[in-house]
Amino acid sequence: MNSTITVNDKTFEIVKLLGKGKGGYSYLATLDGKKYVVKQIHHEPCDYYTFGNKIESEINDYKKLSDIGIRLPKMIDVDVSRETIQKEYIEGETVFSMVAKDALPETCIAQVRQMCEKLYPASTNIDYFPTNFVLQNDELFYIDYECNSYMEEWNFENWGIKYWSKTKEFLDYLESHKELV
Structure with a gap:
């Protein structure tokens, strides 16, 4: 892993990898x-998801979710040629980590449901993975910007909720991703 990463004319010191998703690190x-x-x-392959232009999608999804009123980290800068994005850092614990420790406050479920009340009328789903x-x-x-057209199969109640408690x-x-806790 490199020790720096650049967004336009700014070179950042990398502290640590936070995570790898379908679209980036x-x-x-x-x-x-x-x-x-x-x-x-x-641009690593993902056998269950099809991408178009990822950097354009990030920009467009951020704008769409911001317009809907979803609480997100601010997109500060984008370097299209390097395909890097500078985002506000939201310090805190992930829902995944809190579920793993049996410490998820009830307010989290209530707040994600409030997000759904804004998303569904806008025909939009987000990636509800914790x-x-x-x-x-x-x-x-x-903290992600990914969003997709609403499909009932992938809404919070039918898919996301399965990962917001200690379900099978x-x-x-968790068994195959212990590094997340």
Whole structure:
């Protein structure tokens, strides 16, 4: 892993890898003593998801979710040629980690349902997997920008909720991804 990552004319020091998703790697990075997330788009194959232009999708999805009123980290800068994005860093614990420790506050379920009340009328789903949500100062943030056209099969009640408690699906995933806790 490189020790730096660049977004336009800014070079960030990489502190650590936060996670790898379908579309990229997200790093905790610093610049002038301040923490950010820098996402590097990747083009690794994903057998269950089809992508178009990933960097354009990130920009468009961020705008759409912002317009809907979903609580997100601010997109600060985008380097289209390097396919890197500088995002606000939301410090806190992921829903995934809290579920694994039996410490998920009820407010998280209530807040994701409030998000759904905004998303569904806009014919939109987000990726409800619990690694995509961070609780900071009792406010739930969706830290990814991915969104898709609404399909009932992939809404929170039919898919996402399966991973917001210690269900068989959650425990199976946890068994093969212990590094997330």
